[in-house]
Amino acid sequence: MSMQADPCAKPSLMHPDEAIIKLLEQVRPLDESEMVQLPHALGRVLAEDLASSIDLPPFDNSAMDGYAFRFEDLTQGNRFTLIGQSFAGHPFEGEAGANTCVRIMTGAPVPPGYDTVQMQEKVEVDGDNIVIEAPKALGANVRRRGEEVKMGGKVLCAGTQIGAAEMGVLATIGASQVRVTRQVKVAFFSTGDELRPVGSELAPGQIYDSNRYSIQGLLSRANVEWIDLGVIEDDPEAIRAAFRNASANADMVITSGGVSVGDADFTKQILDEEGEITFWKLAIKPGKPFAFGRIGDAVFCGLPGNPVSSMVTFYKLVWPLLNKMQGLPQVKPLLLRAKLKGNLRKFPGRVEYQRGVLSQNAQGETEVSVTGGQGSGMLTSMSLANCFIILAQEQGDTPDGSLVTVEPFNSVLAL
Ligand code: AMP
Ligand code: MG
Numbered sequence: 001m002s003m004q005a006d007p008c009a010k011p012s013l014m015h016p017d018e019a020i021i022k023l024l025e026q027v028r029p030l031d032e033s034e035m036v037q038l039p040h041a042l043g044r045v046l047a048e049d050l051a052s053s054i055d056l057p058p059f060d061n062s063a064m065d066g067y068a069f070r071f072e073d074l075t076q077g078n079r080f081t082l083i084g085q086s087f088a089g090h091p092f093e094g095e096a097g098a099n100t101c102v103r104i105m106t107g108a109p110v111p112p113g114y115d116t117v118q119m120q121e122k123v124e125v126d127g128d129n130i131v132i133e134a135p136k137a138l139g140a141n142v143r144r145r146g147e148e149v150k151m152g153g154k155v156l157c158a159g160t161q162i163g164a165a166e167m168g169v170l171a172t173i174g175a176s177q178v179r180v181t182r183q184v185k186v187a188f189f190s191t192g193d194e195l196r197p198v199g200s201e202l203a204p205g206q207i208y209d210s211n212r213y214s215i216q217g218l219l220s221r222a223n224v225e226w227i228d229l230g231v232i233e234d235d236p237e238a239i240r241a242a243f244r245n246a247s248a249n250a251d252m253v254i255t256s257g258g259v260s261v262g263d264a265d266f267t268k269q270i271l272d273e274e275g276e277i278t279f280w281k282l283a284i285k286p287g288k289p290f291a292f293g294r295i296g297d298a299v300f301c302g303l304p305g306n307p308v309s310s311m312v313t314f315y316k317l318v319w320p321l322l323n324k325m326q327g328l329p330q331v332k333p334l335l336l337r338a339k340l341k342g343n344l345r346k347f348p349g350r351v352e353y354q355r356g357v358l359s360q361n362a363q364g365e366t367e368v369s370v371t372g373g374q375g376s377g378m379l380t381s382m383s384l385a386n387c388f389i390i391l392a393q394e395q396g397d398t399p400d401g402s403l404v405t406v407e408p409f410n411s412v413l414a415l
Helices: 016-024 071-076 164-172 211-221 236-249 265-274 307-325 380-384
Strands: 033-037 066-069 079-086 100-104 116-119 123-126 129-132 154-156 177-181 185-191 225-232 252-256 275-281 289-295 298-303 336-340 351-360 366-370 387-391 403-408
Touching (some): 154 164, 185 211, 307 351, 351 380
Parallel strands (some): 185 252, 252 298
Antiparallel strands (some): 033 177, 066 100, 079 129
8 A cells, every 4th residue: 555645634733833843943033222312212122131230229318308417416315407409400508416317308318428318297397396207227218329329230131111101211311322232123024815905996896905004003013113115916017026125124024814725826936936935834823824935035934915914923023023023032922721701613723812801700700701803804803802712622511610722912902
């Protein structure tokens, strides 16, 4: 009997986790960086470790509105003489002496010689005569110079994405500009003769091109630079020109549509001639067909045309690539377990990313329900959702009340 493979056997589907590993092997972090002014740094990725050139805080200062004094003077009783004031931005300029105190405000420098602050609620004031209730310890309510970070200490590491907190940290150390990795440039276009841009009339059989807008949204959230090349008609020379233009101007080229079997002729033909392309059938729903390749110096990702499929494959496969290219560490999704409300239909065979709404019930339990119809063309299911309900490859129908795995939408998909 012949040992030849059965030519009619269905090719096995690739698990999405395996696809991610294979894809990540294909890209490297961009090794270019640039300086940007701090107000333009949000979302960018630090290209180098950053040390503080100053102590944080830069001087001893008060954590409270109250009175600064010498703790050792409490051995002489609780009575002090008020000799001045230290306000934020206006330090006390006199001399600290025994049994004296100064009025001090939050953030104001603790004058040299004083070491402790008592909050004003625990102080009795009668003109210049002040009675201070003893605080717990020497140094109470004083934020010490350098207690957070010493001069020269590291405050942020290379590969950190600059969010709101990092903007503030950078300002705290006085960084007016910062070295970040160059933004990844992504050019994208839609393919399909049925697609019309918004703003035009639809003839029978036509639909509006929605993928370009959801892809633009995803790319903006991924903090990359994007180039929208529009809808490209199903014509080999138009597609060739689009690919050449895209690859000359971008690090990554993304298309949507035309990667299903039989449908892919032009994309395949052009990329075979101009670069390279592999078609994958992924064990993921929505989003089975996916193409990956290269053209010039750019990597190519071909997303399926169905609107939900293109978003899911972008999120699961393209976003990790962009992160790696930007110099970011890989994000391991934070998976939760939640109680399913309602029954779920599923055939074993593919990992499913059903769109769900995650919430907490009155008992504080985490619950999830699906957002109605789960067709791969039903983009409103993405819009209504705040999470994916992830159902394993071999799982079948899942009854109400089961514990299911949920991946809350992160910064790329959430508002
Ligand atoms: P395809 O992957 O080209 O076979 O397309 C699969 C389905 O997605 C078809 O129903 C297409 O009409 C639809 N589709 C493809 N591209 C887009 C797009 N850019 N916007 C909205 N729907 C699309
Ligand atoms: Mg098509």
